[in-house]
Amino acid sequence: MILARTIHVSIKLIPVILALKKDRILWISKEGKNIDEKRFRRNAQRILNTCISLGPVFIKFGQWLSSRADILPQPYLEELSKLQDSVPAVPFEKVRPIIERDIGKIEEKFDDLDQNSLSGASLGQVHRATKNGQQVIVKVRRPGIEKQVERDLKVLMKIIPFAMKFVDPNLRFSIIPIMKQFDESIHEEMDYSKESENLKKIKKNMEPYDNVVIPEVHDDYSTKNVLTMEYIPGIKVTNIEELDKKGIDRQKLVIDVHKVFFTMLLRHSIFHADPHPGNISVRDDGTLILYDFGMIGRLNNETRLRLVRLYLALVEKNPPRTVNAMDELGMLAPDFNREVIERGIDMSIKSMYGKKPDEMEVEALMTLANKTMSKFPFKLPKHLALYLRMSTIIEGIYHTHKVDFKFIKVLRQILEEESLIKDAYIEEIKHSFKRFAKTLDDTLTIAPELKKFMDENRIMQQKNKRGSNTLLSGSILSGAVFFGSAFLFQSNETLGIIGIIASAAIMGIFVASRNR
Incomplete structure (x- = not known):
């Protein structure tokens, strides 16, 4: 088989x-x-x-x-x-045994349960029902899906x-x-008890926000195979005709979608990773409704703060810091060309702020990139894959509505409203200190070689008294330039190399003047 x-x-x-x-x-x-x-x-x-x-x-x-x-x-x-995960539902008689095995006889547990499915998905299907006078939805796993999977x-x-x-x-x-x-x-995703846990965590995290609602889970009617939730009807987020009929401000709607999902991402450790239009509806008052928490993403605190640093650097139009954050997130290959990436990021920032880069500048950058590497060395760590999926789908919602929208402005609002800027600056200071400590450590490693260089010059002076003062002065000046250049090399390779060459040149000049 x-x-x-x-x-x-x-x-x-x-x-x-x-x-x-x-x-x-x-x-x-x-x-x-x-x-x-x-x-x-x-x-x-x-x-x-x-x-x-x-x-x-x-x-x-x-x-x-x-x-x-x-x-x-x-x-x-x-x-x-x-x-979108849309598959024809199986006949109700095939899922009835699963519901009754897990929660009891349908006639005893529900006032009514619609045998026609509301929607069908690859792993399960959804039916509307009434329980104690309250409308609910019952999500039940497809029969035999485990073997098929x-x-x-x-x-x-x-x-x-x-x-x-x-x-x-x-x-x-x-x-x-x-x-x-x-x-x-x-x-x-096949374990609905996991989905229930995910939903509850995200619901708790998003409770302070009045622009989104998430259904309640009915725990006494939910198992690994069946998930029963509060039924909250709404208009599909991409149904422009119905949204306009209700007078929904679609520009504000697009902003709210981004705010909700990026707040989940940047403030909390768990986020909804499947925000396709079938999983987002809108109430008559413009409030967002989120469904289906089977596919979620998780970020540890360290990764989350690095993402915050990345976005703050974009907001503050700082390509070097953006590249630093990307590197720490594991998004760049070890041998990446910093100059090329920084120039690319700089043009991206200009584009996000509505300033189209000059076409000649783009052409020059691409020529430089092709000479130094076959492609921009971007890669995607596994913990960021679902984040990218979320971002891509949300961007699709924005393109559907075609409203005036600047992501960078919304991003700045999120960082300010969630008090994330302070956290990002603290992390930036920690990062700078680590770089400084590494630079100091590397420089101290060079120090014994510098001392050896000075000692050898001192011995040479003792053997040849002529011009000793000149040589000593040259040694001190050359050594100082060399030491400073070694330190500078950690943050700016070009200036560091120029300084090291200059230190050798200085020593050569003093040696030549001594021999005259």
């Missing part, structure tokens, strides 16, 4: 893998410029359709890939972010590492951890 499924999946995937390999090579070689974007999107759409045709695990994997900027070109990410995970683990190695040999090291993380994620 596994063999037959593996062959079937392989036949489906071969055409899209071949197209991805070609597109990825082109994307990297051209740095994403002057490409046939329509072709890229068409090929991405083929991957999306293939995932849908192969079933639940592949739909989830397609969603997962939409967060991997280290694997897919940007047009692929944007297209796959549209992959285990089978297709085995198939994926056989095919995907080989396929990614074919697309790019460099991916053979990163794809295995990605697959293991996906395995963990899909098993967590």
Whole structure:
């Protein structure tokens, strides 16, 4: 059975893998410029359709890939972010036994339960019901989904590492951890008790904010296979016609979406990682409603503060600090070219503030980049993958509404309102102190060599008294310049090297003058 499924999946995937390999090579070689974007999107759409045709695990994997900027070109990410988890529901008689086994006879537990599903997803489906006079939704896991998931995970683990190695040999090291993380994620999504925990944590974190509501969980009607929640109806966040009928301020709506999700990210350790339009609705008063907490992201405090530092550096238009934060987040390769990245960040900042960089400046930067590296050395640590997915999907909501919106202004508001600027500055001071300590340590390592240099000169002076005062003065001046340059080298390599060369030149001049 596994063999037959593996062959079937392989036949489906071969055409899209071949197209991805070609597109990825082109994307990297051209740095994403002057490409046939329509072709890229068409090929991405083929991957999306293939995932849908192969079933639940592949739909989830397609969603997962939409967060991997280290694997897919940007047009692929944007297209796959549209992959919503919508699958026809199974007949109610197939899920009835699961509900009754876990919480009891439906007729005894509910006033009413609609046998027609409200929506169907790859791992479960949702039904409306009434419990003690209150409207609720009942989310129930698909029958037999565990076996189907285990089978297709085995198939994926056989095919995907080989396929990614074919697309790019460099991916053979990163794809295995990605697959293991996906395995963990899909098993967590199948456990509705985990989703209940995630929902409660995020609900508690977001309680102080009046622009978002999250349903209550009915614990006595919830298990690993069934999740019963408060029913909160609303307008889909991208339904522009209905939103306009209700007089909803769509510019404020887009701002609120960004505020809610980036507040989760930058203030708290857990965030909703699947904000596609089907998971966000809007009340008549403009309040956001969040659904489906199966896919969440977690950041430890250290990573969260580094993200805050990154965003503060962008707000303050500081490319060097932005690059420092990116480096500490693990977003840059060890051998990255700081000058190229800083200039790229500088142009990005100008773009975010509404100042379009001069086209000649862009061309000059790209020429410099192509000479120093084959591509900008960005990579994506696993703990930031879901954050990128969240950001990409939210950006799609903004593009749907086409309102006047400046992300950097909203970002500044979030940092100020959440008192995150102080935290970021404290971390920046710690970071600067660590760099200073490392610089001092490196410089002290050089000190014995400097002392040896001075001692050798002193011996030379004792052997040859002529011009000793001149040589001593030269040694002191040269040594001081050398010591200072070694210190400066840690923060500015160019000036440091110039200083070291200058120290040698100074010593040469004094030696020459002594011999006259």
